[in-house]
Amino acid sequence: MTYHSGRHFLQIPGPTNVPDRVLRAIDAPTIDHRGPDFARLGAEVLEGLKPVFGTRGPVVIYPASGTGAWEAALVNTLSAGDRVLMFETGQFATLWKQLAERLGLEVELLPGDWRSGVDVAQVEARLAEDREGAIKAVCAVHNETSTGVTSDIPGLRRAMDRADHGALLLVDTISSLGSIEYRHDDWGVDVTVAGSQKGLMLPPGLSFNAVSEKALAASKQAGLPRSYWRWDEMLGPNARGFFPYTPATNLLYGLREALAMLQEEGLEQVFARHARHGEATRRAVQAWGLEVLCRNPAEHSNSLTAVLMPEGQSADALRQTILERFDMSLGAGLGRLADKVFRIGHLGDFNDLTLAGTLSGVEMGLGLAGVPHQRGGVQAALGHLAETSGT
Amino acid sequence: MTYHSGRHFLQIPGPTNVPDRVLRAIDAPTIDHRGPDFARLGAEVLEGLKPVFGTRGPVVIYPASGTGAWEAALVNTLSAGDRVLMFETGQFATLWKQLAERLGLEVELLPGDWRSGVDVAQVEARLAEDREGAIKAVCAVHNETSTGVTSDIPGLRRAMDRADHGALLLVDTISSLGSIEYRHDDWGVDVTVAGSQKGLMLPPGLSFNAVSEKALAASKQAGLPRSYWRWDEMLGPNARGFFPYTPATNLLYGLREALAMLQEEGLEQVFARHARHGEATRRAVQAWGLEVLCRNPAEHSNSLTAVLMPEGQSADALRQTILERFDMSLGAGLGRLADKVFRIGHLGDFNDLTLAGTLSGVEMGLGLAGVPHQRGGVQAALGHLAETSGT
Amino acid sequence: MTYHSGRHFLQIPGPTNVPDRVLRAIDAPTIDHRGPDFARLGAEVLEGLKPVFGTRGPVVIYPASGTGAWEAALVNTLSAGDRVLMFETGQFATLWKQLAERLGLEVELLPGDWRSGVDVAQVEARLAEDREGAIKAVCAVHNETSTGVTSDIPGLRRAMDRADHGALLLVDTISSLGSIEYRHDDWGVDVTVAGSQKGLMLPPGLSFNAVSEKALAASKQAGLPRSYWRWDEMLGPNARGFFPYTPATNLLYGLREALAMLQEEGLEQVFARHARHGEATRRAVQAWGLEVLCRNPAEHSNSLTAVLMPEGQSADALRQTILERFDMSLGAGLGRLADKVFRIGHLGDFNDLTLAGTLSGVEMGLGLAGVPHQRGGVQAALGHLAETSGT
């Protein structure tokens, strides 16, 4: 194994670089999850999560990966055979669909090209057709981690409203929460699904459901079998800062610290930072003469950028070169995009110089791997960063 | 809040005192869960777990609490309406039953007095009756954390064999694995359920299923809806050190370190240590003139001791006194034992002097809380510890 | 090497058990020692140390062991050939004398029996004789770490005043500061010498001089060559939170945290805690039928207890037994006390149950090593701790 000096650059689109403050919080001794110190911790994180989701309602915390929170959103609100409407924005939308089917739901998937967000007009049309209300839930991925495309959730909400359809709105914000503006309450979302390891700057191992009153009401009727994921079991003890089964205490320490950091920086500033870094990255890609996967500038993700390889070039070979030479991890193309794109994560605890290092690694890697491109991507990014610095 | 100097004594029966080596391992930077460094980590822990479970078969690792691994054991092997046989050994058996029912299983619970282990003869009789094989699984808690009673799993296996019954045997070892001898393969267990936060000396957040070939075969037929917990999805990527969804990487770092520690000490030595500490604790209880909840000496747990309060005395008041005065957390009585017992955890990363401190805290607390008792418990425990030291 | 489970008991009289909060503070990334963040850190610790020394004057922080701060106290205030008066309270007084002689000072050592503190009357008599003021400094060890004897510093000051002698008063508080009451200003001390690794709960590597105005004035005339230890070079940059050469930044992080902890507990409470633990320890020694080295109860140290072995018994053999069997480090007899005493440290970040574990280890060790004693020491200590708990 080659020795790598200095810090690894973890520039996949999550897990992100966990800040030292969070790592140091996590390594404190575990405490009694039924004692008074825990109650304070629990109350603090349960309350502190709300503004991050943009909600005044409850947020449920699972000791689980984000995939678990997907499952939780479905099993708490739906019954076997229920119809749900999903959109093929990319790999994660596809996996969520597969999960839903395994749970016994009927998934109707509106096809997509993996380069675009949810087609709001198409949704509106489909819901308008559904006179009898067969569709019980609309499931959308806010930020497709496999493609770097952000869908218009407020637009989706308005489309559902225009169609006057009563389906629940379930949204996956795994790679957007804490990075890209999101408002659970204002946007009329019923269940927001999130994970710890991206904008929340934690290691993986926690996931979340923010829950609207409508979703809570639905959960009283929902027939899918469930136990671990039950909201009702959570909400009771949560009111006193506790959990129905042993929580992942040390990750909750990290969550407390991460929430403090988001509050110190300010959410508006966090979103603005991600927007600057997204734009700088896209300018680099453009300068290299490469193509950003996302077709529509209005849908560009600010937390990651997927870059299309020139015809005949292997994204995985490029990533391998960059990993070996420059000790940087980039995201692979997933599913049908395998080997065709690489993904640059620019989310979480991140700053201008680390982005500069990241893009430098890509630019040098392109050269070393023999991928046709123009130099100057880093220079273009620096131009944007300098110009907008301090704003 | 009172300031407490020195280290907190976390003497609940888990989570246990996480050793510094494990805490320091956990706080290393998160890495790419699809990269080569992760593959080595994954392979190492998946392999390293096997001897701890006493198995050569696969062990599935969930980013979840132990409760999740209970659910996983059931949803992977059973179908809606299946009958399972359980034993009311205490609160955790009762909770597992409730979980099973929520998933749509038919649970037949053999009643118990919360002071004894599984009645093996009763099981044999019940299974013998079940000519048509309606019972699909027998579920037992190896070490009841609510009572401090260890059930005879090899005996249970032999009873099932004598009854010539084909039910699966599912065993919860959450508070015994890594503390009390356990042999998944030799004892013919089909699914072993475990968690990270007890004998494995980790913070909570990981749980496990060790899976027999018979259980694996059953999972091909099992009809309960499942996705997050699917074994088949796990086993594929596990073969290369990977996981189907984002694993709790930092807890896996801790697991690697904990497995190294168990190996350094040697499992036989680990079990012997717990046995010495269990015996020393029981001698203290006896010297105080109090009663150990577990009725049968052959079933005494070596990982925790539940102590019955004298009539009319509040266990919770005692625990509160001890917490405030001596900064030690003890386990509460659960369910029907609420306020009637307190539980002393003596498992995980632990030693003679910490046990002496623990029992000293109990003895002083008994006095301060006005609980009728005789002094001399600590002295009795020290006698046993000194006598058996170095063995 | 034997594997030891659980936490090591570090019950030497320093370095003490460093609390997790301090260890976690120390491992934060090093920062620019000339930047604004450092200036805040420097100002905070320089100011925060003052109440701990009981002074409003400056405290100089050295990146050095306590031995360095001994040297600093001398080279800043004295000239080659100056006469200093010292007291043979034990090994550390003897080492300080040796150090002074190496620097070219004339040391007059009042002999002692290594079981008593400074004989104040003798000092008064000696100073009264010194009409011409040949004695330039009186050097005393507040708490002799080798013997567990605390000298009466206010009494020493009064004796100097009665003798109307102008010598400087230099006091070593290495094993008393932050554990036993100490007042640099009120007691008229000119230089107080301290280290980080005892009552201040830090790892070793920092040491201190608290400096009176009289000492500062003396330093303008003092002729011993010096550079690293110069107060004047320190005080200038200290005023802005900086240091003249690279400071031990990470230990300063720990110092900040340790000062916060002392403030949270409250110094009065810290002293009371050490007094309780000292008394409980002495009761244990008495119950064992062994002898505390310190002859005079008014001089008993509250930070450590040196215990005399019965005639013909080896303290080092006992310590070895305890280290191997119970993973506890005790202090050895030093110098002329080698193998004749063992020393129990009960200072720093410590509590009742850890003391109970400590004394349990000693009691079991006495038995295993075949040292004649009576049982019941732990019991006696618990009696005192319970009785005075919550006071």
Added chain:
Amino acid sequence: MTYHSGRHFLQIPGPTNVPDRVLRAIDAPTIDHRGPDFARLGAEVLEGLKPVFGTRGPVVIYPASGTGAWEAALVNTLSAGDRVLMFETGQFATLWKQLAERLGLEVELLPGDWRSGVDVAQVEARLAEDREGAIKAVCAVHNETSTGVTSDIPGLRRAMDRADHGALLLVDTISSLGSIEYRHDDWGVDVTVAGSQKGLMLPPGLSFNAVSEKALAASKQAGLPRSYWRWDEMLGPNARGFFPYTPATNLLYGLREALAMLQEEGLEQVFARHARHGEATRRAVQAWGLEVLCRNPAEHSNSLTAVLMPEGQSADALRQTILERFDMSLGAGLGRLADKVFRIGHLGDFNDLTLAGTLSGVEMGLGLAGVPHQRGGVQAALGHLAETSGT
């Protein structure tokens, strides 16, 4: 205070970015410095340092800053009034001279322009004149941290040999050891002075003297008063892994880890890495149209680069801009170079992408601070890095 997301870039020429492995090692619990575990630690680091210094002789470890090791080198080998020859290579040479004078030595300083290394011919001439051997020591700074100039120590040795002069050769390697090739034995150095916080990748707080046999012999005759710094007191206990007074145990944990890292990477590779990064940095400076302070390419430092500001431009204003906008610390101009140069540290635990980020911060800062320059420095550096990657 502005919130800065992501990691701070600590690009001063030391303290350097302490790697996580070292920080995690440092925060382990402090142990008994007279016990068997410590003896192993002590022996390991004392032995492990030798190849880093290129010596088979002893290396003394002080709990002190590098300034202390300067003092130690002098007080152990010289007597009051001894003449030493020094070279004005920059600020640190000047400070060492001041220190020597404070200790009572007669310093003869060969003047320099702060842009060049030691003038070997001049030394030879001066020593040749010194027929009676009045000069007892020649003191040189291997790598001037204030200027980024590396002196030719083997050349200096040869000059001394040609002059057939018996003076001791004392060399400061504070900012070169572990970064730039150095051979204490082969180059005939008598005392090598080093510190922990640069190429050794530790926090500040440890410093070192590597000692030749000739130096050791000199120390028997040397008359300067000394105690804390005495080699003889160190070498006795060092033979068994111990120290004469309490060592900075936790920093020694870090040293053990840092030595392991240097060994894993390989010293030759470490030096090559620093050379690549030095060259890339100089290419950036050149592309910006700025001037490297060091006049002679053969003397370019590979651990840091001092950059001259264009006439009339403030280096401190530039550094302030970069600190505020990009959260990067650069080194200030010291002494007569104040505000005229800034210094880029590229030493210690470092890699290509972090260097790219560093240079990006400088390039953007030059623009934002209005310093006349050409763009393209980062691009030039990337060119060199890519070209030499994997070599």
